[in-house]
Amino acid sequence: MQVYQGKVWKYGDNINTDIISPPASLELSIKEAAKYAMMNVDPDFGKQAQPGDMFVAEHNLGSGSSRETSPLMLKELGIRAVIAKSFARIFYRNVINVGMLAIQCADTDKISKGDVISIDLNRQVIDNLTTKETYPISPIPAHILTLIEKGGLIPYVEYKMAGGK
Amino acid sequence: MGMTISEKILAKAAGLKSVKANDIIWAKADKAMLDDILGPKVVIDEYMRSHNSKIWDVDKVVVISDHYTPAANPTQAAVVKLARDWCTDFGVERYYELAGPCHQVMVEEGYALPGTFVLGTDSHTVTYGALGCFSTGVGSTEMLGILLTGETWIKVPETILYKWSGKLKEYCMAKDIILTSIGATGHDGATYMAMEFQGSAIKELSVDERLCITNMAVEAGAKNGIIEPDEKVKEYMDKIGVKDGYEFFASDKDAVYKQTFEFNADELEPVVSCPHEVDNVFKVRDVDKIHVDQVYIGSCTGGRISDLHAAAEVLKGKKVAKGTRLLVSPASKRIYNECLKDGTFDILADAGATILASTCGACLGVHSGAIADGESCVSTTNRNFLGRMGSKKSDVYLASPLTAAASAITGYVTDVRDL
Known part of the structure; x- marks a missing residue:
């Protein structure tokens, strides 16, 4: 299993899908819309996020709309993983279905903007390389991990239909 | 089991x-x-x-x-x-x-x-x-x-x-x-x-x-x-x-x-969900006298025929407050047609309401009633998230059609009992 390392964008509780993908951005293509992600609370995010960065929030991440544009915009910006203390239901499924890591971690309040963290799925921990702390994460079931590694629900279904396990 | x-x-x-x-x-x-x-x-x-x-x-x-x-x-x-x-x-x-x-x-x-x-x-x-x-x-x-x-x-x-x-x-x-x-x-x-x-x-x-x-x-x-x-x-x-x-x-x-x-519904009083989270719920009478720029009655939450009839009952013979606009969007074309025929639109329009097409538009601020910086809206919709109905500097108060209609008449968030 892999280890993913990246720089943190950090937010608090109740970052809903209207905040991640503002309504006015919905009519655009994902490529165009991505630069408006999080615009109402952090205009820098959409312009400065780099491939490999980590999106970290606290409670109830992704509440509200079923809009898959939220994880798709984060994916377009190259966000590697979405990490939170708790997730809203549809957003959690959407993140996984588009092929991104959704990580549940009770200690995200200890992670700050700009920290470099490393997700180790083998040890089921996040190592904070900036603060030298280590936080446990909830285990990800093997089939969900395979689904994410294949690139999301659709590539996974195609892989299964072709006889993969 | x-x-x-x-x-x-x-x-x-x-x-x-x-x-x-x-x-x-x-x-x-x-x-x-x-x-x-x-x-x-x-x-x-x-x-x-x-x-x-x-x-x-x-x-x-x-x-x-x-x-x-x-x-x-x-x-x-x-x-x-x-x-x-x-x-x-x-x-x-x-x-x-x-x-x-x-x-x-x-x-x-x-x-x-x-x-x-x-x-x-x-x-x-x-x-x-x-x-x-x-x-x-x-x-x-x-x-x-x-x-x-x-x-x-x-x-x-x-x-x-x-x-x-x-x-x-x-x-x-x-x-x-x-x-x-x-x-x-x-x-x-x-x-x-x-x-x-x-x-x-x-x-x-x-x-x-x-x-x-x-x-x-x-x-x-x-x-x-x-x-x-x-x-x-x-x-x-x-x-x-x-x-x-x-x-x-x-x-x-x-x-x-x-x-x-x-x-116990007997003890229930009109409530309003204040910005910017739906669970931020207070009795209407406990909310400050907040000026309302827009009142929106519509959507899949609060634009059904019984909602529009309830609003019309309150607005009958009254006028929308100066400095407040009232937008009404029936939850379907069928409801729209029913309101055309049963006189509901006459009552609402006489009170000063603008009747809009049946649409989701204003509920998520994408057309037909988005709100500006510093504006407040009492809405019968379902979300009051930051920037939901337009500007990120606007406020949305979620309420029943009765509360919305009462607020349109006074120009501030109002319990229908206090008209």
Whole structure:
């Protein structure tokens, strides 16, 4: 299993899908819309996020709309993983279905903007390389991990239909 | 061990004798609903064209363009055109445009039926629970999987029971019941769970009013909201001309609930959900005298015929306050036509209201009533998130149509009893 390392964008509780993908951005293509992600609370995010960065929030991440544009915009910006203390239901499924890591971690309040963290799925921990702390994460079931590694629900279904396990 | 109504419907959809909370099952969709904004446009159209895909059963697919109708600009118009063309090219005959917000159309047209399992690309798909249907929102990729295979996996939710005894007073509405329930639960208190509503106050409500309650279950994080169907639902089915294809389920006496909340409707007072979270609920009388720039009465939450009649009753012979604008958008074209004929629009227009098309537009600030920096809106819709109806520096107060109408007359957030 892999280890993913990246720089943190950090937010608090109740970052809903209207905040991640503002309504006015919905009519655009994902490529165009991505630069408006999080615009109402952090205009820098959409312009400065780099491939490999980590999106970290606290409670109830992704509440509200079923809009898959939220994880798709984060994916377009190259966000590697979405990490939170708790997730809203549809957003959690959407993140996984588009092929991104959704990580549940009770200690995200200890992670700050700009920290470099490393997700180790083998040890089921996040190592904070900036603060030298280590936080446990909830285990990800093997089939969900395979689904994410294949690139999301659709590539996974195609892989299964072709006889993969 | 007994089963809840949600468990019974999911067992049927999965072809199983019984299921229990936390089982993971594969269930067959009775209907799949796609809207314009998150339907074919996101992932689905591109994938299906490039893979020469076929829909598993075109008779079970309904597409409703409602968020961008009427379109505000060429980009929105292109999204609607994409949905329309997709239906033509993939053989979907059940396509609607300018018919109103999708959830009201699904109910009125008889696509969301008691005892069935329905999935939609909009989070408020939970609405159909008022008819005893198990319905929930999914993302576009998940919908693509459903369109190709007709099924999806789902974890059977635990259920939270909301018992509402007593009877609603004439100054309260179903909106006050659901906002109070969400206030007690918290905006993530029902995440992954079912919210089941029971009790004399719920039984008394019309189907219209019940739809307002289940519509907002997702605002507490729930997977679905549900109410046991009864003779009122049967009458509703008869009224819309649906004779078969549905089944009534009820929770067993020994069904297992995760938690139970008890409320008495006799004691309920009009409430309002203050910015910027739906669970930020206060009695209207406890809210400061906040100036209101816009009042919006409409949407799949608060734009049904009973909502517009309630608002008209309050506004009859009155005028909207100077400095406040009142926008009304009926929840469907059918309701629009009914209001045209029964005089409701005359009353509202005489009071100073502007009547809009039946659309989702203002609810999510994409057209027909977005609000500016520093403006406040009292709205009968379902979300008051930061920037939801327009500027990130605006405020949205969620309330019942009665409270909204009273606030339009005074120009500030007002309890209808205080007019």
